[in-house]
Amino acid sequence: xxxxTLSVNGQSKEVTVDPSTPLLWVLxxxxxxxxxxxxxxxxxxxxxxxxLAGIATRSCVVPISLVGDRPIVTIEGIGQDRVGRVVxxxxxxxxxxxxxxxxxxxxxxxxxxxxxxxxxxDANIEASMGGxxxxxxxxxxxxxxxxxxxxxxx
Amino acid sequence: MRSGxxxxxxxxxxxxxxxxxxxxxxxxxxxxxxxxxxxxxxWQQVYSVLTHPRCINCHTATNYPEQGDDRHxxxxxxxxxxxxxxxxxxxxxxxxxxxxxxxxxVPGAHNWHLAPLSMKWQDTNDxxxxxxxxxxxxxxxxxxxxxxxxxxxxxxxxxxSFQPGRRRDGTERSVPPLTHEEFVAATRTxxxxxxxxxxxx
Numbered sequence: 001x002x003x004x005t006l007s008v009n010g011q012s013k014e015v016t017v018d019p020s021t022p023l024l025w026v027l028x029x030x031x032x033x034x035x036x037x038x039x040x041x042x043x044x045x046x047x048x049x050x051x052l053a054g055i056a057t058r059s060c061v062v063p064i065s066l067v068g069d070r071p072i073v074t075i076e077g078i079g080q081d082r083v084g085r086v087v088x089x090x091x092x093x094x095x096x097x098x099x100x101x102x103x104x105x106x107x108x109x110x111x112x113x114x115x116x117x118x119x120x121x122d123a124n125i126e127a128s129m130g131g132x133x134x135x136x137x138x139x140x141x142x143x144x145x146x147x148x149x150x151x152x153x154x
Numbered sequence: 155m156r157s158g159x160x161x162x163x164x165x166x167x168x169x170x171x172x173x174x175x176x177x178x179x180x181x182x183x184x185x186x187x188x189x190x191x192x193x194x195x196x197w198q199q200v201y202s203v204l205t206h207p208r209c210i211n212c213h214t215a216t217n218y219p220e221q222g223d224d225r226h227x228x229x230x231x232x233x234x235x236x237x238x239x240x241x242x243x244x245x246x247x248x249x250x251x252x253x254x255x256x257x258x259x260v261p262g263a264h265n266w267h268l269a270p271l272s273m274k275w276q277d278t279n280d281x282x283x284x285x286x287x288x289x290x291x292x293x294x295x296x297x298x299x300x301x302x303x304x305x306x307x308x309x310x311x312x313x314x315s316f317q318p319g320r321r322r323d324g325t326e327r328s329v330p331p332l333t334h335e336e337f338v339a340a341t342r343t344x345x346x347x348x349x350x351x352x353x354x355x
Binding site: 020021022042043044049055056057058060061062063066109110112113115116117124127128129130131132 | 229230231232233235241242243244245247248249251252253255256257258259260262322
């Protein structure tokens with residue numbers, strides 16, 4: 001066991017865990033932040049996406065020992081960010097969600113996309129969101145909400 | 155008159171010395187047939203490493219990296235992206251961290267990325283290019299001979315390929331056919347021989 005000091009959504013958190021523990025389980029089990037979801041555990045679905053130093057990151061495959069001092073932002077904190085707030089609003093206004101399980105990961109990926117490419121094309125959206133799976137098939141509404149958010153941010 | 159003869163003599167000596175130095179220097183720098191043969195043999199060793207899956211999986215000619223010893227297309231819809239580092243939301247760093255994550259089976263090293271298309275060692279059908287083609291590509295892109303040697307000695311992704319960590323099931327990933335030290339030595343021999351390349355069959 002080892003003690004780590006993490007920056008999560010702007011707050012300092014201390015956890016004592018095995019160094020091999022994936023960040024996802026530190027967030028969910030140690031910090032009780034259950035907005036980040038466990039989907040596949042092998043970085044295949046994107047449900048566990050958080051931002052690590054601004055990069056959309058699959059928290060299920062990142063051992064806590066490799067996080068270092070990079071700031072972590074989760075779905076619980078993304079609304080503090082202007083782009084994050086606008087994306088969440090677009091998700092509500094365009095009624096994206098069906099079952100909702102994958103949506104925190106979808107939103108985190110969409111925010112990363114819009115921060116890097118404020119006016120994405122359909123091809124940009126397909127490439128950037130292509131690793132985030134949705135069993136309900138809300139892809140068309142996800143694309144629409146990203147476009148809505150992009151227009152609001154312009 | 156005597157002073158003119160002295161000047162002539164001095165100039166002649168200097169010229170002779172210069173010619174002798176040039177001849178010696180040329181002998182030292184121009185690859186001999188023996189060193190060329192050694193260089194070609196060393197290149198084949200280098201080529202055996204470059205075309206190992208740990209290396210060539212990221213030297214593709216396509217819009218995606220490959221994975222595994224069978225060099226299958228990278229799962230999860232991963233794409234090259236404009237800088238070879240994926241795209242926003244799905245960067246290489248989305249999964250690949252600065253070191254191997256043996257507990258989750260994801261390989262990692264500093265600045266994980268695809269090689270540029272100019273350094274592709276496969277064709278667009280994922281078939282490995284012949285030794286002569288890869289050799290030409292490497293030598294043409296090695297602006298200074300020391301550059302390729304330094305790359306093979308120090309580049310974190312090159313170093314990673316010799317210590318690629320464990321798969322998710324706990325087994326070790328396969329490594330190139332040479333050790334890193336042997337790879338660097340072969341590169342040095344090839345560079346010192348003037349980076350000779352085999353002919354296309």
